[in-house]
Amino acid sequence: MKPLKVALLGCGVVGSQVIRLMHEQAGDLAARVGAPLELAGVAVRRLGRKRDVEVDPALLTTDAEALVTRDDVDIVIEVIGGIEPARSLIVSALSRGKSVVTANKALLAADGAALHEAARTGRGDLYFEASVAGAIPLLRPLRESLAGDHVKRVLGIVNGTTNYILDKMDSTGASFTDALEEAQALGYAEADPTADVEGFDAAAxxxxxxxxxxxxxxxxxxxxxxxITDITATDVASAKAMGYVIKLLAICARSDDGRSFGVRVHPAMIPRSHPLAGVREAYNAVFVEAESAGQLMFYGKGAGGAPTASAVLGDLVAVGRNRLAGTRGPEESTYADLAVHPMGDTVTRCHVALDVADKPGVLARVAELFAKHDVSIQTVRQEGHGDDAQLVIVTHRATDAALTATMEGLRELDIVRAVASVMRVEGDE
Amino acid sequence: MKPLKVALLGCGVVGSQVIRLMHEQAGDLAARVGAPLELAGVAVRRLGRKRDVEVDPALLTTDAEALVTRDDVDIVIEVIGGIEPARSLIVSALSRGKSVVTANKALLAADGAALHEAARTGRGDLYFEASVAGAIPLLRPLRESLAGDHVKRVLGIVNGTTNYILDKMDSTGASFTDALEEAQALGYAEADPTADVEGFDAAAxxxxxxxxxxxxxxxxxxxxxxxITDITATDVASAKAMGYVIKLLAICARSDDGRSFGVRVHPAMIPRSHPLAGVREAYNAVFVEAESAGQLMFYGKGAGGAPTASAVLGDLVAVGRNRLAGTRGPEESTYADLAVHPMGDTVTRCHVALDVADKPGVLARVAELFAKHDVSIQTVRQEGHGDDAQLVIVTHRATDAALTATMEGLRELDIVRAVASVMRVEGDE
Structure with a gap:
């Protein structure tokens, strides 16, 4: 049987695992695809570099564009990441009718439309399971298994680095800086951790x-x-005292009328009894709530060479099978074309700690301000006395705009010395 | 666009939800499939019966065979369950080139080969996501997402009825009989609970x-x-005291040499810190351990009309899309053709409680017996005195054959008054 020829772009942590697995499991992969898979070439930045895997030097090239446009290449795997040159290479490959497997979340989130358009034109496949939550089969279930259902909400921990940091802060009482340094020492966080700790990775x-x-x-x-850079050891400790844990969550939720949806990434307090609270270290987990299926959860390793390579190979088998059958997997589905509503319209809850003057009437004035903004209070607790007096308030559900306006109002109240912390509360409605 | 015609076999709890969803989401389904789906007929046992959903009486028929062989029918959904007439109907449909979506685990486990063979001959699809773990997308990830990986072990709670019963016993101290009655009253268990409580459903x-x-x-x-019928409130309480919980597990594990695998369903003690320990009520959850992907977990509702119908509709969209594209999904994959090894070869651990005579030398004689069978002891604890003396032993990993031989030897020891309980321990190696 004529082999399918595969071009690999990138030979770093993920790429070298892809090569190892393609080699070690060549027989199995051929059986599953229906034809052998043959590595046609590997595009790298520098030829001489030491690599984690043995690669035939004849396969290495620095001319990625020439590789992806070769007539004999059927499938392109892109694991270089970033916007360029990844975008041009993928578009080149797709528009020439090749199928593409990519792990590039940043590119998909920045300009997915251009890639999907190129796949449509070239009539090849664009698969990207590895782009979200690494090894966890999540996109395929969303794209296919739940195709007959209506998803109401997706709520998850999709960034392992920040989960590792927050988990350390929670379990050891460490500060953000110390926990970040430990994550860097262990290889869970990069030297420049911005993409992770500022939520860019999770947002993509x-x-x-x-x-x-x-x-x-x-x-x-x-x-x-x-x-999560502003989260202090005090925030973590006070959440813990209340039976909550702080996690960086990605939340996609359809509005009640079904006409729009919100998409947000931010730290939030969730109850310790919530299944996501038990997600430790660098693991990922995603809750999906659908109308008929109810609550589903997917859990596993969200990053790392071998787990990501496993997801890439799953896609490789699928696109390989499709090519042999002369067909394509599901295209991008945008038929609903719903709008993203602004953060202010999102319905959430809030935990607020206020440093207040310890005198009669303080609670009444604070409560009045909440009422003025139509935000109702679920619990209020007074802690300390005199100069240490603090009010800890958890609200009922309200729009983020009303909650934000309430916080602004609190900052202006003369009896409030400081708004010590504000954090959204999720997962217990 | 010409509609795809769908024949539905069965209009009970699941079937009526399938009809409701096909009706309510007709527009969405058409967009996802690429053509409208039209209900061609519904085969039922009796025409006059009251149903949970409104069905055009003209669609109802008692002649299922005539319905599935109608030339205009493209896809058959089978939700009647049981072996016959389901098998004959599915084979009839498949061998005529129709695609079939089924939730019938008993039939697939009893005679899947005949169904897959008919699908191959007729060149239609056979999809069965709803047959295991209801709404949880589990089979598609195994069939497709992990196609480039090697699964080492699948370990899960796949029967909601028994999980509900064991969870009640654990949380309230109820006896098996009382917990079963409660499950029956709530509709979680059937009047004849044999298929669930004896593990037949989980085994399929x-x-x-x-x-x-x-x-x-x-x-x-x-x-x-x-x-689980022999599990007593005492077993549950003593597991609890040791930090364990008893669950009915389905375990599929490849042998260390990769040449065979074991498949078993039995109650087992798992540590309370294990993610499966937190699976409450009638929920299902399945752990998958793969070489590259590492540990994955899938969690959700394992049964019920709407969740099962959601899985059926996901398959319906997939087979509908395949038909329009003139292609088929992945066929049955049996290329590895590994043997199932006997239970005796399975490696596991054991928790044993022995009523013993309270005199010096008892532990030495018991320990000697374990050593004779090459079973090493992890912990031993003596409880009570005199006539109440009990030895509680947890072993290290050993073959089930060695463990069984040890238990038989213990029953014959004169110093052992009774083997009060024996249970396998899983999930903490």
């Missing part, structure tokens, strides 16, 4: 998830994004 | 999971099966 994944869940097109810039 | 699902995971053919009768 949230955009991809929301697009699939709601059959609409979502760009990363439409995602409301807040990182 | 284990056979399907093992077949997919290890690319081999497995029949239900090859699954080692033990039910």
């Amino acid at each position: 994944k949230a955009a991809i998830l929301a697009g699939l869940a709601f059959h609409s097109r979502v760009r990363a810039e439409e995602v409301h994004r807040e990182g | 699902k284990a056979a399907i999971l093992a077949g997919l995971a290890f690319h081999s053919r497995v029949r239900a009768e090859e699954v080692h099966r033990e039910g």
Whole structure:
């Protein structure tokens, strides 16, 4: 049987695992695809570099564009990441009718439309399971298994680095800086951790998830994004004391009228009894709530060479099978074309700690301000006395706009010395 | 666009939800499939019966065979369950080139080969996501997402009825009988609960999971099966005291040399810190351990009309899309053709409680017996005194044959008054 020829772009942590697996499991892969898979070439930045895997030097090239446009190449695997040259290479390959497997969440969230358009024109496949939550089969279930259902909400931990940091802060009482340094020492965080700790990585994944869940097109810039750099050991400890844990969540939720949806990434307090609270270290987990299926959860490793390569190979088998059958997998589905609503319209809850003057009437004035903004209070607790007096308030559900206006009002109240912390509360409605 | 015509076999709890969803989501389904789906007929046992959903009486028929062989029918959905007439109807449909979506685990586990063969001959699709773990997308990830990986083990709670009963026993201290009655009153257990409590239902699902995971053919009768009817409130309480919880597990595990695998369903103690320990009520959850992907978990509702119908509709969209594209989904994959090894070769651990005579030398004689069978002891604890003296032993990993031989030897020891309980321990190696 004529082999399918595969071009690999990138030979780093993921790429070298892809090569190893393609080699070690060549027989199995051939049986599953229906034809052998043959590595046609590997595009790298520098030829001489030491690599984690043995590669025939004749396969290496620095001319990625020439590789992806070769007539004999059937499938292109892109694991270089970033916007360029990845975008041009993928578009080149797709528009020439090749199928593409990519793990590039940043590119998909920035300009997925251009890639999907190129796949449509060239009539090849564009698969990207590895772009969100690494090894966890999540996109295929959303794209296919739930195709007959209506997704209401996707809520998950999709960034392993920040989960590792927050988990350390929670379990050891460490500060953000110390936990970050430990994550860097262990290789869970990069030297420049911005993409992870500021939520950019999670926001790109949230955009991809929301697009699939709601059959609409979502760009990363439409995602409301807040990182975890301002979270203090005190925030973590006070959440713990109340039976909560702080996690960086990606939340995609359809509005009640079904006409729009919100997409956001921010730290939030969730109850310790919530299944996501038990997601430790660098693991990922995603809750999906659908009308008929109810609540589903997917859990596993969200990053790393071998787990990501496993997801890439699953896609490789699928696109290989499709090519042999002369068919294509499901195209991008944007038929619903719903709008992303602004963060202010999102319905959420809030935990607020206020440093207040310890005198009669304080609670009444604070409560009055909440009422003025139509935000109802679920619990209020007074802690300390005199100069240490603090009011800890958890609200009922309200729009983010009303909650924000309430916080602004609190800052202006003369009896409030400081708004010590504000955090959204999720997962217990 | 010409509609795809769908014949539905069965209009009970699941069938009526399928009709409701096909009606309510007709527009969405058409967009996802690429053509409208039209209900061509509904086969029922009796015409006059009251149903949970409104059905055009003209669609109802008692002649299922005539319905599935109608030339204009493209897709057949089978939700009647049981072996016959389901098998004949599905084979009739498949061999005439129609695609079939079924939720029938018993039939797939008893005679899946005949169904897959008919699908191959007729060149239609046979999809069965709803047959295991209801709404949880599990088979598609195993069949497709992990197609480039090697599954080492599948371990899960796949029967909601028994999980509900064991969870009640654990949380309230109820006896098996009382918990079963409560489950029956709430509709979680049937009047004749045999299929659930004796593990037949879980064994059928284990056979399907093992077949997919290890690319081999497995029949239900090859699954080692033990039910939960002998589990007492005392067993549950003593597991609880040791930090364990008892669950009915389905376990499919490849042998260390990769040449065979074991498939078994039996109650087992798992540590309370294990993610499966937190699976409450009638929920299902399945752990999958793969070489590259690492540990994955899937969690959700394992039964019920709407969740099962959601899985059926996901398959319906997939087979509908395939038909329009003139292609087929992945066929049964049995290329590995591994053997199922006997239960005795399975490696596991054991918890044993022995009523013993309270005198010096008892522990030495018991320990000697374990050593004779090459079973090493992890922990031993003595409880009570005099006539109440009990030894509680947890072993290290050993073959089930060695453990069984040890238990038989213990029963014959004069110093052992009774083997009060024996249970396998899983999930903490």
